[in-house]
Amino acid sequence: MKRKAGAGSAFAEGVRDGIPIALGYFAVAFSLGIAARDAGLTPLQGFIASVLCTASAGEHALFTLIGAGAACWEVALVTLITNARYFLMSCALSQRISPEMADGHRFLVGAAVTDEIFGISIARPGPLEPRYHYGAMAVAVPAWALGTALGILMGTVLPARLVSALGVALYGMFLAIIVPPAKKELSVALCVGAGFLCSWVAGALPALRTLSAGTRTILLTVGLSALAALVFPRKEEGDGQ
Amino acid sequence: MVSNYVYILVAFGVIYAIRVLPLTLIRRPLRSRFLRSFLYYVPYVTLAVMTFPAIVEATAVPAAGALALAAGIAAALLGGSLLTVAGTCCAVVFLAELILVR
Numbered sequence: 001m002k003r004k005a006g007a008g009s010a011f012a013e014g015v016r017d018g019i020p021i022a023l024g025y026f027a028v029a030f031s032l033g034i035a036a037r038d039a040g041l042t043p044l045q046g047f048i049a050s051v052l053c054t055a056s057a058g059e060h061a062l063f064t065l066i067g068a069g070a071a072c073w074e075v076a077l078v079t080l081i082t083n084a085r086y087f088l089m090s091c092a093l094s095q096r097i098s099p100e101m102a103d104g105h106r107f108l109v110g111a112a113v114t115d116e117i118f119g120i121s122i123a124r125p126g127p128l129e130p131r132y133h134y135g136a137m138a139v140a141v142p143a144w145a146l147g148t149a150l151g152i153l154m155g156t157v158l159p160a161r162l163v164s165a166l167g168v169a170l171y172g173m174f175l176a177i178i179v180p181p182a183k184k185e186l187s188v189a190l191c192v193g194a195g196f197l198c199s200w201v202a203g204a205l206p207a208l209r210t211l212s213a214g215t216r217t218i219l220l221t222v223g224l225s226a227l228a229a230l231v232f233p234r235k236e237e238g239d240g241q
Numbered sequence: 242m243v244s245n246y247v248y249i250l251v252a253f254g255v256i257y258a259i260r261v262l263p264l265t266l267i268r269r270p271l272r273s274r275f276l277r278s279f280l281y282y283v284p285y286v287t288l289a290v291m292t293f294p295a296i297v298e299a300t301a302v303p304a305a306g307a308l309a310l311a312a313g314i315a316a317a318l319l320g321g322s323l324l325t326v327a328g329t330c331c332a333v334v335f336l337a338e339l340i341l342v343r
Contacts, residue, residue: 020327045245052253062252072243072251079255085287086256090263092280095270110261115291120323122284161342164301165335171296172313172330174288179317181285188285195289203294213295221287228286229278 014120014135021116021136022143024169028056029144031163033151035060039067043149050145054114057213058083059148085218089118098127105130112137116170123177187232194224296330305337 029050036046041063053059061082065075090113097106109121109130117136124132182189202208202216211219271277296313297306309330316329 017323020324023331024327041245045249048246049249049252052249053256055256058252058256062248066245066248070248072247075248075251076255079252080259083256083259087259087263088280088283088287090260091267092283094263094267095277095280097264099269106264107261110264111257113260113264115288119284119288160301161335161338164299164305164338165331167299168296168306168309168313168330168334169327171292171299172309172316172327173323174292175310175313175317175330176321176323176326178285178288178292179314180320183318188282191282191285192289195286196293199290200294217287217290220290221283224286224290225279225282228282229275232278233274234278234281 008131010129010131011135011138014132014137015139016135017120017132018117018136018139020169020173021120021140023166024116024173025140025144026147027163027166028170029147030151032056032059032063033148033153036063036148037152039063041066041152043152046152047145047149050148051141054112054141054144055083055086081215082212084215085115085221086113086118088218088221089113089115089122092122093118093128096122096128101128101130109133112141114140116140116173119174119177123181187228190232191224191228194227195220198224300334301338302341304341305334308337309333 032050033043033046036049036059041049049059049062053062058079061078062075065078090110093109093113109128112133117133117140120136121128121133178188178192182192198220199216202220203213208216271280293310296310297303300306300309312333313326313330316326321329
């Protein structure tokens with residue numbers, strides 16, 4: 001099989017950047033697995049759910065509904081609400097797809113638009129490189145699925161200290177993605193600062209606190225990004241790098 | 242009694258549609274300057290919203306998370322890679338909780 005020059009290295013880069021994601025995923029998935037066990041899922045079911053869905057809050061909601069014996073339409077509706085932010089992320093990714101990219105990639109890339117993999121994919125300069133995305137998926141998705149299955153199998157066996165420490169890996173990565181561009185561009189720095197502040201306020205305000213974290217994320221993302229687009233519109237073509 | 246697999250497939254169908262529809266339906270750069278600007282800012286805002294205060298709430302004691310946040314921002318400002326910044330945050334939490342949590 002012949003590969004285009006650079007294709008292998010993009011995959012390897014994806015694997016490298018996927019490692020911290022995988023570590024964080026493993027710890028988070030482990031606690032997700034505990035919730036799945038409470039809902040009566042077998043390790044195999046948890047593994048399959050995690051491979052297919054790759055979504056933390058979304059899967060947590062799914063397992064809770066399964067445990068409650070919910071109707072299928074309820075699962076569909078709640079999945080739609082808890083995961084709607086991926087719609088925005090995929091819209092953002094669509095703007096970075098090169099016209100030369102083969103169509104099939106759109107369907108594969110879409111399988112793992114997670115907060116973290118989206119984050120590193122969009123942080124990579126230039127057009128979207130599907131092989132980079134796949135490299136990250138190749139380490140992160142198995143860690144996610146394995147963590148879920150082991151959580152169901154073993155419950156609370158990882159020391160709490162380790163879970164606590166590994167749990168912040170994902171946030172560390174978010175910082176690595178948003179801080180460097182914020183250093184370069186005032187508009188991005190203001191977006192990040194406003195994001196921190198509003199997210200904190202929204203989580204504390206009685207009226208907004210009752211909304212799920214996923215819904216708050218969507219509302220704040222749409223509101224603040226729209227505001228930023230009005231106040232700091234991007235220049236025409238060739239911007240964004 | 243609905244099989245768990247049916248639930249899983251329903252959730253997968255919905256979540257995959259959410260992710261793939263924009264990627265397959267939006268086939269060219271958007272013309273609207275507002276929409277392009279909006280989508281440019283989306284990743285930064287959404288990741289910022291998800292990071293704070295969640296990072297402070299993810300640890301056994303909030304102080305450990307707050308230290309990790311400060312250390313992570315410092316490491317990223319200094320040009321640390323994804324692995325470096327994430328590893329710094331983990332190490333800071335581990336050390337802080339060794340001292341703060343008995």
